[in-house]
Amino acid sequence: MLPTKILKLRLARIAKGEGHLSTQDKLMLVSMESPDLSANFFLRLFKVSLPKQWTFQHETDEELLYISQLIQLIENEFIPSYESHARKYAWYEQCLMYKLNFLVPQPTQQQINTYLRQLDRCLDQQPKIDLLHYLQEKYPSAKHAVALAKAYAGVEQYTQAIEQHEWASQQSIQRSEIAFYAYIECLVNRRQSEYMPYVSDIEYAIDLLSKFEKPIDQKTYLKTLQAAVNALLPPVILQTQAIETNILADVGRGLSSLGKSLGGMLGGREFHLPYSKEVIANAPQLLTDHLVCVGLAESSAMQNAVLRIFNNHEIEQVEPLLMRLWLALQQDIEMLGLLIEPKQRDQLLLYLSKFEIKPNSVMSVEPIQMILEQGINAYLGDFRLDKQHPERNDLYEQRDIVVNEMTTFALEFQKNILEPYLVNKRQCLQQLQSRLLGQLDEIALSSGLLAYQFETEQRAQDLFDWMQEKLEKGHDFEKMQAAWVALREVIHLDIANIEERLAPIQHALERYKDIRLHQVFLKQEMNETVPLKESEM
Known part of the structure; x- marks a missing residue:
């Protein structure tokens, strides 16, 4: 650091030549013993280096005066100009520490806020x-504690952050919603297996979120709850969550489908069935009861909580008992009353002991199932078609019949099957949140049930929104992807007479395949089929 007398002269020169000196000139004047302001750009590259550590003198009043001027220059001009370096090497923090120690030892609250x-x-x-x-x-103060907690969280010191958040909460009549979400995030990121006896950080976080009434920032609330739920759910559940597709790929598919639609408007006709394996695979999937039961089988925390609830009963197998509890609640959410009230748990246990777990059965619907599992080419065959075939028009017309049947089914599925399903799952979630609120002493169980119910409802909502967007776009490609996904989901649901409704689609697909096979292009000299090029599908 420059001696005080030299620093005094340099600061005076800066003040006098304010309009003529660059920021780099000023930095050279206050940080170099022999600054060469006439040096060109390339010389400065080798001679000028940004300070990492500022050295501030404080023995005399004169030193305090000129260091305060230097700090003002650093804060007002150097930090904005060299922001990345200044942040990395804590220039502002160095200045503030000096000010608090020697210049402003008793700051006002307004200064502290700054x-x-x-x-x-x-x-x-x-x-x-x-x-x-x-x-x-x-x-x-609560405000200072929250700021400190945020900094601790930034360096992943979550225990210290949680301590500061909890101290701040004790000082406040009403906790800030932003601070509350930050606190929950710390619990989720720390992931200790025991926040309190029999309750993990994640379970406690979900419990707190379920009790948080009337959030103002609904979007952040749902995002925070989803993060907590994801932290609780096992991989077998998480791996079936929807994946956001590449935006460029989506744009490409959209332009392609638009081009084909325009081609149809100009007189051209389509013969291929729109099918995208990637779009279908990445679309939202419903969380079936079977998959929930697979997840529950891996949840030792929820199983142990069930054992504690029925602690005066001999339970040979807790895993199927937990599954029965989930399935019973999905059929009749009013069963919560028996779970919450200790005196009625004997009745609940008797009911669950007689509750039958139906084996997982996926409706076999060929050729739909084959297409969904193996792709459209596995069903239709990978062949080149004869574009000059005399019955080409039959293929066009049958293709339109398939598209119409499937699009009609997609609309029916969304309105008559998916929407009522979503309403039911939403009501179950609301009942769980309101009736379990502080009523069940086993947080591991209540948080687990809430997590699975939230995931079930959220996936239904995501699928409903996804299908609505596809069906409203108007292109055959988008509508058909919605139809394929509807078919994928409906075979896992227990829907009465669904086979009869799918029969026209099956028949239309079989008829389309039959017409298509009769129009395979044959090479005369080899008398064999030629593999289909992607552009000729």
Whole structure:
């Protein structure tokens, strides 16, 4: 650091030549013993280096005066100009530490608020944490504690962050919603197996979220709850969640389908059946009861909670008992009353002991199932078609029949099957949230049930929204993907007489395949079929 007398002269020169000196010139004047302001760009590349650590003198009043001017220059001009370097090496934190020690030892609350706003822009690292810790120790408040908690979370010190959040909550009559979500995020990220006896961080986080009434920021609430639920659910459930498709691929498919639609409007006709394995695979999937039961079989926390609830009964197998509880609640959510009230648990246990778990059965619907599992080419065959075939028009017409049948089914599925299913799952979720609220002493069980119910409802909502978007776009390609997904989902649901409704689609597909096979192009010299090119499907 420059001696005070030299620093004084350099600062005076900067003040005098304010309009003529660049920021780099000023930095050279206050950081170099022999700055060469006439050096060209390339010379400066080798001579000028940005400071990492500022050294501030503080023995005399004169030093305090000129260091305060230097700090003002650093904060107002150097930090904005060299933001990345300044953040990395904590320039602002160095300046603030000096000010608190020697210039403003008793800051007002207004000054502290300014410091907090500036620190919020700094990187979460030790100098920032030290300053926030100093402010919290000397001027304890909920606001300071939350700021410190945020910094701790930024460096993944979640236990310290949780402690600060909880202290802040105790000081506040009404906790900030933003701070509450930050606290939940810390619990989810820490993931300790025991926050309190028999309750993990994740289970406690879901319990708190379920009790949080009337969130203002509904979007953040749902995002936070989804993160907590994802942290609780086992991989067997998570791996069936929808995946966002590549936006460029979506645009490409959209342009392709638009081009084909325009071709049809201009007189051209389509003969292929729109089918995208990627779109179908990445579409939202319903969370079936069978898959939930697979997840419950892996949840030792929920199973142990069930054992504690029925602690005065001999239970030979807790795993099927937990599954029966879930299935019974899906059939009649009013069964919650028997679970909540200890005196009625004997009745619940008797009911569950007689409850029959139906084996998982997927309706066999050929050729639909084959297409969904193996792809459209596995069913139709990978052949080139004769574009000049005299019965080509039959193929066009049958293709339109298939598209019409499937699109009609997709619309019926969304309105008559998916929408009532969604309403039912939403009501179950609302009942769970309201009736389990502080009523069940086993948080591991209540949070687990809520997590699975939330995931079930959310997937139904996601599928409903996804299908609505596809069906409203108007292109055959989008509508057909919605239809394929509807067929994929309906075979897992227990829907009365669904085979009869799918029969016209099966017949239309078989007829389309038959017509198509009669129009395979044959090479005369080899008398064999030629593999189909993608552009000729």
